[in-house]
Amino acid sequence: MPRSLRPVARLVGVGALAAAVVLACEDDPHRRTNPGQVLGGGGACEAKPGELPKPDCDNSAKSCAPTPGCVLDEARCGSTSTCLPTASNEGKSLLDFRIRRLNIAAPAALASPFIQNTVVNSGIDLDAPFCGESGQGLFTWLVRVDKVSGTLVTGGAPPARDPFGQGFCFARFELNGRKIEPITAKIEPVTPDTPDIFRTLDRHTLNIPIFLSDQLSSAIILPIQDARIEGVTLSGDGKALNCIGAFNAAALDPSCTEDRELCSKWTTAGALGGFITLEDADGVKIRDLNNKSLCAFLAAESGLACARDGQGKIVYLGDYCSTDKSAGSCRDSVWLAATFAASAAKIFDGNGIVEGCSGAATGPVDAGSDADAGDAASDGGADAQ
Helix, strand or coil: CCHHHHHHHHCCCHHHHHHHHHHHCCCCHHHCCCCCCCCCCCCCCCCCCCCCCCCCCCCCCCCCCCCCCCCCCHHHHCCCCCCCCCCCCCCCCEEEEEEEEEEEEECHHHHCHHHHHHHHHHHHCCEEHHHCEECCCCCEEEEEEECCCCEEEEEEECCCCCCCCCCECCCEEEECCEEECCEEEEEEECCCCCCCEEEECCCEEEEEEECCCCCHHHCEEEEEEEEEEECEEEECCCCCCCEECEECHHHECCCCCECCCCCCCEECCCEEEEEEEHHHHHHCEEHHHCCEEHHHHHHCCCCCCCCECCCCCECCCCCEECCCCECCCCCCEEEEEEEEEEEECCECCCCCCCCCECCCCCCCCCCCCCCCCCHHHHCCHHHCC
8 A cells, every 4th residue: 555545544434443452452371471570660641731651661461471572683672672773873063853652641532543553553663573563654753962062952843754874954935934943952951860760951843844745745744832841861872862751562463563552562651731722723634534633533523624703713712822822711722732652863964955944954963973074974883775
């Protein structure tokens, strides 16, 4: 099936697909550990409006196989004992990551198993069965930590031509009057004794694109205001800080697939959140849902846009207020919160090279020990081809 048509197929027959997901979750209980034996620490992924979930929360039953169920190609995929890094941050002051798992805690409509499994996970996972992933790689969220300046750059990326070799570039383009570009925020350690556990200090509006095909026009934009990131823990193998969270090979069965309800293959180590106004959400059109607005989707309305009263005000009430930044007052917004895991990835300057990365470069250049004129094209990390 052509890649551009796969999202359409995913969104047709939701009931049948959901039933298939339930059937696919059946497993042999004898090959599993007791709940909580392998994972744990953060409880369930829950977040009240205005709050973030625990960075290492996990909604699975934590019932994992005693040993990995399949063998991955570590030469291409990166180390399974850490987080499958596809590049290395060793010796660098700029630490580059791609989010590998985004567990949505709120709102409930986006946290549903169908959206999480068939849209979010499938979009983030690469089309790389040899790495235990059978997704499309159309949803990329990048994170760059500058340890010298104490800043974090984050934003989306267009679909990569060569995720294992060339890598990814920060998206810089405009869609329907909305500018998509990375943001830069100051960061600070959570405590002076934990320099590799940090949070952002300032808040920004962050437009994250979720692509439904290779075309820039297919992007669904999540316009997150007051975006903040907390509890991010950097880790690695003792040589390089290549991970935010960890990969759990015991979650894969012999066919290298994951049953997310039983055991998650990613342990998250960071939380993020912000709000989306209902007006902004009503302006986001989901092409493969017949241009239904994100607001109408969140409100579970049958129309293509959110219903409005006689004064033109959206009838649906969110759970957050954009003016006083609190829950339950004006209710003109919805709160979005999630946890994430990420691994080292190649981020290159795509200006003039990749459509969608053509805006003027605003982020820092690689100041690490391997920075040179050919770094953007040649340093592919452990899996360079």
